[in-house]
Amino acid sequence: MKTNLYYLLLFLILLSLFSCKQHEKETENFVRIEVDLTDNSIYLSQLFHDIEPIIFETNDSSLIGEMPKIILVNSSIFMETENTIKIFDSRGNFLHYIDKRGNGMGEYLGISDFTIDEKNKTIEILDKRQKKILSYDFDGNYIKDFDLNLWAIRIFRDDENTLYVYCGNERYEGGNKYKFHVINDSKMSSFYEIDQNKSKFLHISTPVNLYRNKGYSLFFEAFNDTIYTLQKENIHPKYVISYKGKNVPESFYRNNNFSNVFEFFQEFNLHNYINSTYNIIENKNKLLFTCYEGSRKFFVLYDKQNNTACSYNKIIDDLFLKNIPLPFESEDFVFWADNERVLFLVPPSWFIENKEYIVSDKLKQIIDLIDEEDNPIGFMCTKIK
DSSP states (O other), X not given: OHHHHHHHHHHHHHHHHHHHHHHHHHHOOSEEEEOOOOOOEEEHHHHBSXXXXXXXXXXXXXXXXXXXXXXXXXXXXXXXXXXXXXXXXXXXXXXXXXXXXXXXXTOBSOOSEEEEETTTTEEEEEETTTTXXXXXXXXXXXXXXXXXXXXXXXXXXXXXXOEEEEOTXXXXXXXXXXXXXXXXXXXXXXXXXXXXXXXXXXXXXXXXXXXXXXXXXXXXXXXXXXXXXXXXXXXXXXXXXXXXXXXXXXXXXXXXXXXXXXXXXXHHTTSOOEEEEEEEEXXXXXXXXXXXETTEEEEEEEETTTTEEEEESEEXXXXXXXXXXXOTTSTTOOOEEETTEEEEEEOHHHHHHTGXXXXXXXXXXXXXXXXXTSOOEEEEXXXXX
């Protein structure tokens, strides 16, 4: 009798464990990526397909300042720089610029972000100070504006032309409490509530928070190891990154009563946590994202087919120069991507310093004609390999 009871209990325990495992498989609808950050180099030719240099025209009207935001649309390249929108063609020829600074009708105090409505061929500018989105045609003619009545830091149109407003952790009493808002037919809906504790201190502005792909978009934030799919006014985890014991634990936010971002960084810098996630590119077989270990910048290339991740902190230019590392570690070095295309900028000073190593005929022809004050040189790639 005791033996039968023993086997019955054992059967029930095993059944319970099996049920838990099955439930876990059903509910864990994301991919876990295991990352071990190590010093590695990768050749530019191994990273991207079809890489072409772009010499951006330099004149008084076309100057590109530090940390521009870039959007690629068909054969045009739109750049927000110095509170203006500069428009170039795919060869780097300057077309024109839009500058509507002011406090009158159809004017902005500053450009916090911008996006392109490709369907209606308009440029939409976020003015955080005025809590507005202003729309212009591609020639800079004012069309309309939309009052947000909240603090926002990003605007974004996905592949279905849905307009999203992203507020980061800008939550305040009597006002906004959501990260995302969707504008549709002059109406606004909201989702993804902001953590009240993090809203006190975690105000980190990064160059990119959203990446558009065909049929869906990816959303990511600094100090967040999860990459989300943003689609149809919903957000859900797609990838969860493990840095093998170096992830920021949730208790770090919960147990420390930070009152501002400076206190947060003071404590964060005492630990060996990884600051993730930045700057994403994805295609059918690969995912690329950037992170920081202290002040050291890494990018991770995740292979979906064999479920492996390799990290790199150097990109060696073996196509246009003789195996010289690109200035990847610079804060200005950002992959600007849209669907299959990727663009990154390199300052002219880097080419001038390394001109003896240039092997590209196109670059050889212009290197003696440029100086350090000229516009950066771009590299346009079709997709990651």
